[in-house]
Amino acid sequence: MSTKDVIRNKVWERLETEKAARFPFPVKGRIPNFKGAEAAAEFVMQLDAYQQARVIKVNPDSPQLPLRAQVLKDGKILLIPTPRLKAGFIQINPEDVPKGEERKAASLKHMNAYGHEVPLQDMPTIDLIVVGSVAIHQDGRRLGKGEGYADREYAIIRELDNPPVPVVTTIHSLQLVEDDFPRDPYDVTVDYIATEKDMITVENPYEKPSGILWEEVTAEQKEEMPVLQDIWDLKYSKE
Numbered sequence: 001m002s003t004k005d006v007i008r009n010k011v012w013e014r015l016e017t018e019k020a021a022r023f024p025f026p027v028k029g030r031i032p033n034f035k036g037a038e039a040a041a042e043f044v045m046q047l048d049a050y051q052q053a054r055v056i057k058v059n060p061d062s063p064q065l066p067l068r069a070q071v072l073k074d075g076k077i078l079l080i081p082t083p084r085l086k087a088g089f090i091q092i093n094p095e096d097v098p099k100g101e102e103r104k105a106a107s108l109k110h111m112n113a114y115g116h117e118v119p120l121q122d123m124p125t126i127d128l129i130v131v132g133s134v135a136i137h138q139d140g141r142r143l144g145k146g147e148g149y150a151d152r153e154y155a156i157i158r159e160l161d162n163p164p165v166p167v168v169t170t171i172h173s174l175q176l177v178e179d180d181f182p183r184d185p186y187d188v189t190v191d192y193i194a195t196e197k198d199m200i201t202v203e204n205p206y207e208k209p210s211g212i213l214w215e216e217v218t219a220e221q222k223e224e225m226p227v228l229q230d231i232w233d234l235k236y237s238k239e
Helices: 004-019 039-044 064-073 149-161 219-224 226-233
Strands: 057-060 076-083 089-092 128-133 133-135 167-170 193-195 199-201
Touching: 004 133, 039 064, 039 167, 057 064, 057 193, 064 076, 064 167, 128 149, 149 226, 219 226
Parallel strands: 057 076, 057 128, 128 167, 167 193
Antiparallel strands: 076 089, 193 199
């Protein structure tokens, strides 16, 4: 069994060697942008889970920008987690985005100008989640860049009584791995993998987190991610 870091580094190097990565560089240490991100987004748009969704949460990284823009073009509500979850989630309503400005509105630089930070108690029910990835196993196991934000975001919405949500990732086919690697109880697995070539529906044997594993959360993490303290105060401080 390989370690998670060994696999991450192998994938980052593979993308650069095969010239499948694109700006921003270096790809190491980030959710890598890749050639064909637009094609992968097209495959997601064809999913029933996408077409039926009213509210979609998409990570703020570069390779998922085409899909974030498309969510707004399709008249759906877009939720974007703020970097490192410092300010929770930004909600962008499609009616607040002038036609032709969807890509700008969905960018990390401008999302605050078109959207607003949504208080936890006012979070809409999320119907579909899109995550960025560094590496994906065909059984649905996922590796991000190692900081755990996608996992925590899923746990947060479940903690807020959101029903279980299908999870899709968009990646380059070079990010698919066969290497075995460990999975922790708080790790989010994916149900659909969209590459630049096709859509893979995953036979996912893993149970997703049903909430935050509070025993794994330190006081320091609550300080770094105020949203965690907010959830604790909202749900548990009066118990």
